[in-house]
Amino acid sequence: MRDVTVVGSGPNGLAAAIAMARHGLEVVVLEGAESIGGGLRTRELTLPGFRHDVCSAIHPAAVTSPFFREIGLLEALDWLTPEASYAHPLDDAPAAVAWHDLDRTVEGLGSDGDMWRHAMEPLVRHVDGVVDLTGHQLLRVPHDLRATAHFGLRTLALGTGLDRHLLRGDGAAALLAGCMAHAAGRMPSLAQAGAGLLLAAHGHAGGWGYPRGGSQAIADAMVEELARHGGRVETGHFVTDLRELETSRAVLLDTSPELLRTSPTSPASYRRALNRYRYGSGVAKVDLALSGPVPWLDPPLALAPTLHLGGSRDAITASENAVARGRVSPRPYFLAAQPSNLDDSRAPGSGHTFWAYMHVPRNSTVDPLPLLLSELERHAPGVKELVLASSTRRAHDLEAYNPNQVGGDIYTGELSLLQLVRRPVVSRAPWRTPIPGVYLCSSATPPGPAVHGMNGWYAAQLALRDMFGVSAQIPSA
Template structure:
């Protein structure tokens, strides 16, 4: 492509690529600028430890992927080879017990004993109106829900699990731990309305369409979007960092799959600038990838079937750990602070052996830390895995770690290691990044924000890019 394109997209994460494909499908010329040598943003897959071991650099399991209306409309559910596990996620406890969230809700209920029916009543009413729940949670909150019943059911459950009433439903310790492991995906203090809502949504998907994994790694999602973009005449330029909006002038529409920080490189109206300065980033992530000689030796053998495993122990232990991090304390710091961190682990090779040499495995894991932390999480994560999988150290062939500070340098959009592009709170689900009925539009002529810093927030579903691109096509080109 020569000359100035109709549309310039900054960033090749899932939202940027979705926005680019939508513009290209509308017949517009499109150029994507990516700062890194490879495309994908949070979808990159690379050999991080040893030759032949393929690790997802950021996201690996996609609870919102198969339920995404955008992925369905773009054909990604057909053009990407997905594997959907029967056991969506597991949560081991001390003594060899474990909560198991099967896609089959009845099977999950049976395994939770006296709290089984309480689990069913928490999630079955949402499953019955899952399309309405996805619609309600899949856009901004400043609108009337299309399915008020679904919205009411969802809201009441979020109110229960996001407040001091969160222990009223369950009598044992297994079911609350199982749900808390999902809630902790959203990071931040507990209980929290926003994180409870996020947990309810992806827990519903676990018993519905399932938590899909792309065969070969998350890179295949980015590659499928890039292939379509190029087939429609679009261009992707890598090693093309954009430090200022002045570098992308000329296009009739510019879509930013970036943090809101890039907007400060242009002149902003004072009110909008003040609102952006009040936008808050969340806790950081410290990540470690392992190359393994064999499967993780979980004490509970059924945990070996789950691509996603939540570690940290009981609901009380995880809440204490997450609350400490939210207050700025480093996990494992001692001094009376919680010693067991929350760890989100994924073992994709239990369903996708192509990611490692024959008989070998990979383990992907992260823990939450204060923003900007320089902690190397290797020992902290290793000890927590060993807690529930004695002998884990013996199967580790190699590892590669990234502190929150290093993740922030790796991707400028991960401010302080915040992979969600903004703290997940109720305030910031409404104000993301500003309060507006069209928050993707900026006051800069022709510039739109399409990253996870806009509604509906983080996850690999492409909705942010879809909404921003639709708005840009309508306003800048008169296209619907």
């Protein structure tokens, strides 16, 4: 009998596998695709030599991840930290830029600068406490009560729309709205506000960095760490029935809850609870191969690998609320990345890569390419002439590519306050399932989506204690 089988080689599956293998257990990771990485894959999606991140591209949460610190992952990579964490072009005003340097950001925001400092400085100063609070689950007492108070009060203000009375300038309001819209859902809301504040704080703390060579570098480094402890990955092995894993003492699933919901081995009460789990909106994604850099009208935009496109705070709010009602705005919000601005390994010669996605209703067939090019032309006239090739994935394509992205939901579940508690069920240990030896370790468990490996680490701690009698403690951030 094998000690441990992990299903899925995304960051959480690999984190769980590493955590188990470090205790001398026999660990095998089964990956359905022909290549490792899940949402960390980097591929030539357009033209030879143009390397695009298939899913995630920029990784603010990785820098402060306690698990990545534990295994020395960041030191194993050539990590790029831009001077401009993210930027937001505006129609009738200079672009708003969130610099890694908080003082520089405050200076650039003019009359809203002092309020931005008031909002961000305590979170940056207590960023480890904020990560501890947001990097676990709500049903626990946080370690840093001061960080909790700072974060909670600001989340309440943003999530109830009070920020409209605090941030009156277009730039600061758009910067926060762009961060909040990362967490697809109705705006304003507490869940979106909390996610936005965390991302904004990361921008001035560890920064919005990413590894040279693409997100695949993270997955490759994690597989190397797993191999050092005797674990291995088998690709091309789709698991469709949990009963084929019954020869393992412990099974950890880096999957959506669907495998458990449809399994005859799951108790009926658990299946009913999973029936109440809600998936969020889908995404439609574009990758562009460009003959040169994007010709931004506003030069600072070229310094930010991450961009939020879609206009003012009100325009972004309207776009996200349209998706929540099952529609697509004529001017949608785009989360975009231009990683080749700092990473010359992404494209040959003078070429560049560009990555962007918009939120859409689940299973949508909307083509994002014309909408993206229209938005880019507002701020970078002539960019269309630089497009050598493009690759698009509509929401209804994503589930076929990765069954865990139900209807194109890359977050593995709706991001709402209710589902921060019920992820995927209400429990003090939601990673543990009622099936003996089976644990869920995907983004459908706390602390939710992002590349930090914490979901897998938490699940592994439970499995080690339950099945192998190993008391492994997770340090605070």
